[in-house]
Amino acid sequence: MSSSLKTGATTLTSDSSLGARLTADRLASRRVSARCAVCGGDRLLEHLAVAGEQGPEGLIPTTDRFGTALSDIVWCPSCTHMQLREIPTEAELERAYGEASSDDYVDEEAGQRATARDLLERLERHAGRGALLDLGCWVGFLLDEARTRGWAPVTGVEPSKFASGYARDRLRLDVRTDDLMTADLPGGEYQAVVLGDVIEHLPDPGAALERVGELLAPRGAVMLMLPDAGSRVARLMGSRWWSVIPTHVHYFTRKSLTRLLTDHGFELRHLGTTPKAFTVRYYLERIGGYSPPVSQALVAGARALGVADRIWAPDFRDRMVAIAVSP
Ligand SMILES: [Zn+2]
Numbered sequence: 383m384s385s386s387l388k389t390g391a392t393t394l395t396s397d398s399s400l401g402a403r404l405t406a407d408r409l410a411s412r413r414v415s416a417r418c419a420v421c422g423g424d425r426l427l428e429h430l431a432v433a434g435e436q437g438p439e440g441l442i443p444t445t446d447r448f449g450t451a452l453s454d455i456v457w458c459p460s461c462t463h464m465q466l467r468e469i470p471t472e473a474e475l476e477r478a479y480g481e482a483s484s485d486d487y488v489d490e491e492a493g494q495r496a497t498a499r500d501l502l503e504r505l506e507r508h509a510g511r512g513a514l515l516d517l518g519c520w521v522g523f524l525l526d527e528a529r530t531r532g533w534a535p536v537t538g539v540e541p542s543k544f545a546s547g548y549a550r551d552r553l554r555l556d557v558r559t560d561d562l563m564t565a566d567l568p569g570g571e572y573q574a575v576v577l578g579d580v581i582e583h584l585p586d587p588g589a590a591l592e593r594v595g596e597l598l599a600p601r602g603a604v605m606l607m608l609p610d611a612g613s614r615v616a617r618l619m620g621s622r623w624w625s626v627i628p629t630h631v632h633y634f635t636r637k638s639l640t641r642l643l644t645d646h647g648f649e650l651r652h653l654g655t656t657p658k659a660f661t662v663r664y665y666l667e668r669i670g671g672y673s674p675p676v677s678q679a680l681v682a683g684a685r686a687l688g689v690a691d692r693i694w695a696p697d698f699r700d701r702m703v704a705i706a707v708s709p
Contacts (some may be wrong), residue, residue, distance in 0.1 A: 418458035418588055419465055420638045420645075426456040429464055430621045452628055462610050463484060466631050469585050491523060498524035501605065501703060502531055504572055508651045508705050509603035512573030513537070517562045517594075518580035522549030525557070533574075539565045563589070569596045576658035578607045582632045591646040598708040604648065606704045608657055611635055613700035625700070639704055648706035658702040 417424050453468035500709040501524070511532045516525050519538030522545075529536045536558035549557035558565055562580065575594045581587045582587040594604050609625035610616065612635030616623045625633075634642070636653060643650055 418461060418463050418641045419632060420463040420468075420634075421458060423458045423460040425460070426458055426465075426467075428454065429457040430455040430626070432621045432626055433467075439543075449476075451626055451630065455626075455633060458638075461638045461641050462612060462635045463641075464633035464635075469631060470667040472585055494523045495527055497656065498527040499531075501607065502528055502533075503705065504652060504654070505576075505603060505605050505705055506531075508707060509574045512599070513571055514574045514576070515539070515567065515572045515597060516576040516578070518578060519549060519555075519557055519576075520545045520578075522553045522555045522557055522576065524576060525549070525555050526553050529555075537567075539567070562648060563593050567597055570599055572597050572602055573599055574603045576605050576607075578605075580608075581606055582608045582630050582634060583632055587632055587642060588646060591642065591648070593646060595708050600708070602641075603651070603709050604706055604708070606639070608634060608639070608702060610655070610700050610702040612637065613702075615698045615700040623700070636702060639702070643704065643706045647709045650704065650706045652703070652705040654703055655699045655700050657698070706707075 416426075418426060429453075431454050433453045451466060452470055453466045454654075455464050456467050457464040512534070514525070514528050514533040514536045516522075516536070516538045519525055519540050522538055522540075522544070525536045525538050535556065538546070538549060538555060539560050539562055540549065540557055541559065541561060543559055546557045546559040549555045560566075562583070575597055577590070577594070581590055584590050591604070598604065609630075611623075611625070611633035616625065616633075640650055640653065
């Protein structure tokens with residue numbers, strides 16, 4: 383059975399052979415974090431004990447398995463950043479993303495497109511409409527909306543064979559099935575680079591920003607969307623926060639994200655919240671990650687009221703968008 387759900391670049395299937403491979407990789411080569419990935423601080427403190435409970439299938443990163451990570455989470459008192467105690471290898475994550483697929487996510491197209499239009503409007507205040515690159519573009523809805531708004535050319539890179547194939551075949555987009563950080567792309571060409579739900583999955587987020595800096599034209603803009611681990615909701619919910627999932631390696635706060643950007647030469651221009659626009663049904667079904675019976679009752683109730691397919695964008699203020707300009 384393939385039960386999977388998305389977050390941006392990162393929907394994964396429950397494939398047991400994949401899980402077994404990932405478990406083997408993990409045992410072989412994971413390293414313990416000695417330093418904060420943002421500020422280099424070496425005094426990392428216990429934060430959340432969320433390791434384990436992965437079952438015999440290993441890494442199965444669906445978004446309805448909240449409160450489970452690949453290892454415990456530690457935090458840095460100097461810059462407030464949080465990260466896994468044990469950082470997974472690139473290979474461990476890449477292989478999983480290559481197998482990712484989700485029909486559910488495609489079904490949420492209207493909400494995804496509405497979110498993309500709102501984000502592009504913000505981006506256009508800081509970057510001229512020119513060449514746009516979406517690293518981790520999933521099925522390409524943001525690229526498609528950008529093309530409509532006059533960005534050209536629009537290019538995407540997406541490791542998932544399912545998602546990149548959808549972008550090419552259904553939306554006729556220039557999307558390559560490739561690794562986000564090593565894909566062969568021209569340097570200094572892009573007016574904007576988008577990283578949506580990507581940087582929190584990468585073992586080395588600083589290296590990712592260096593790469594983005596090489597790809598951007600002078601005064602080009604990077605736009606990042608990601609969970610805000612310093613938000614009120616995240617702090618209140620602790621290990622039960624819905625962004626504590628197995629593929630998240632880093633947990634940024636507004637402060638630690640700003641620090642990472644400025645340390646890599648970017649000038650922060652915008653830092654705000656961005657809700658995820660999804661249907662009512664999607665949200666209610668996600669509650670199944672906490673309590674399946676409650677979720678099923680709520681979905682049935684919403685359907686009876688005729689609101690299950692209505693677009694709903696509740697802003698829990700626990701997702702952030704940052705727009706920063708390169709030197
Ligand atoms: Zn730090």
